[in-house]
Amino acid sequence: MAQCFALMGWSLPVIESMQKLNKPYVVVSFPDFEGYAKEHDIPFVSYQFDEWSDTSNSLDLYEKLKPFNADVAVPLFEETVEWAGALNSIYRGDPRVLNRAFLFRNKAMMKRKALIGGLRVGLFEEVYNKEGVKNFMKRLNQANLQIDGEQDSWVHIKPFASAGTVGHRLLRSMQDIEDKCQESDFPCLAESHLPGTEFSCEAFIHGGKIRFLNITEYVKLGYSNFIPEGHHLHSKRDKIMKEMQKLVDLFGIEYGMIHPEWFLTENDELSFGEVACRIPGGHILELCGKAYDFDALGAFVLCHDPNLSEEELKEILPPLDARPNQFYGNVMIYPHKNVINKLEIPEELKEESYFLDHNLIPPYTNQKINSREGFGNHFGTVNFKGEDPDRMTELLLHYENVDFYH
Template structure:
């Protein structure tokens, strides 16, 4: 029996590793977070941890298991696991992404150091090691600037600094960890997602955001929509993503999620890239739109199994992620509400429950409700995404924490 160690920071419903590997003779050894453990409980080798992202017993246990089961490969699809998986592979001499590559795809300063002077424009940037650096950078480049953690995902911790008051607030309450500062790039953001197998790009496609990846800051929804090959930006974005992959120490098997701006004066500017599948509902959208499960194909690549993606077909589809509001969730638009579910919904993921208290959006990839929506054309999909967002808002009820108790009927408070 062959074994692969899997860092599984996703629910089993999203990543059913045992079903994907059925019939291959490969058994997954699962290391996961407590909140996902029940979904994998039917498997023979499951090890769950609290405080998964920062608990270093995860690494200690993974090393023991990798040796005990003589694993042939290590698989990790979550941003929090990219470096720990790479370090484990390197320590054990296993194939796949090693530490230098992982850091180039995870640390935004290391990433841009690789790309500086290359074929794709990048923003002016510096590692933010002190307040002096921030003051000097602003003096050189002016406002606005952006301060972001070097190794977080989903725009977590990203701050747009527009004036001196914003800068003072940022310096008074800095992000705990390494940060970078870069010039603010105006424009529309796009992302390019794909798959590298055997050192070659096996799938690549560009998408546009409806709203943007910082919409969660305003507790607003964000959506993703594929570009058609006829779109004038299609080839530019694909070539830019391929150029970035060529400049970086790209592993031979990986999914990737990259982001670019198109500025008002039509410049294409690099934002960032990750060696993993995109967050939110992106993987689900790709599966519905192209018939490809990026995570499954990536897993097969890591295991040395032949790909099953074939020749991708295409049907219009989009992804929608809706963050929580601030308050107590009293009602979701389920069948019990009597709200008619829009017929364009092809997949739904609800991560919350009535009675729970929330404090607004946390990061762009985390959501209260996620949907894959289809339509006959890209324009119809875009309209359906907005329609589903409106339907969800109309049929979801919140109780604001600051709201006073209602007055008794027939009287006054």
């Protein structure tokens, strides 16, 4: 049993889980949260994660965590992955744990690693300016045997180290590169567009083995997903499991949870997109916990503990072959207009039997909507629950286009 989990990042639901599980923990986060922590008796170490210097580094943080007997570090957010990696390197006496953390933080590096290990990935390249992207697209066009007048091949660019869809741009043509790319985007990763349906996996790993595998079906990236996976994806579960274990072995992951994104083509081929090792966005663990009826956040934390016993693992995780009969899905709601005044929940939603709840925030008068950055600024989520995944898909697609804000 871990003596104390160092939770890297501030998350009230995670803290609540730890309290309910009665596990020792200490929260490491920005000084802003210190007051709240004190008020609610939350063990807390304030740390400026965005500062890296002689006085602000993992060795210093290690010292600060000593009084708490911390021996397992858990990254809750993308930005704390290296910090947790560095601390765990020390705790486990294995310098490569840190290197692995770097792997999760560099999308080009992780692709290269996947490629070496025989996973299917798209064509990718590090690019440093617009010209680089254009050249990349040109070579891609050549490889795809483009004929004059045919559309360009689609290219995605992504920052090396951002969470989810932040900074992600889809470029459909040379003109797009000209119009959409900003100076500040570079350097970044350029990659070819992967065909197929996208989904993510949340694999809870202990001792290098997948102990529980959740599959999240993406209905529309950045908008909606549901859990467990629908019938078609479910029929591929064994194949997915195999690829997943390959990924775990290849990356050498022993403890924790990974959240990779995959593409499944019509020919049943799986391509690797990218992988993260923190709490996924889109309320995935919330849905997952509800669908499989377990404390997904608690399990996420506990899996990081090398000393967790088999019994404890069994207790906290659902069985590997569990298949719930209720599907939980959500759709994130974004305003469609540039200026909004009120929130209106449509009658049809109230009467929808799959509708579960929502946490939409009413706007203030004449609220202006800023452009979206990485699907980050949604106004809340609408949750659904029902037993038919096809109906679920239909609903999620439908409500993505319903305007809740006027």
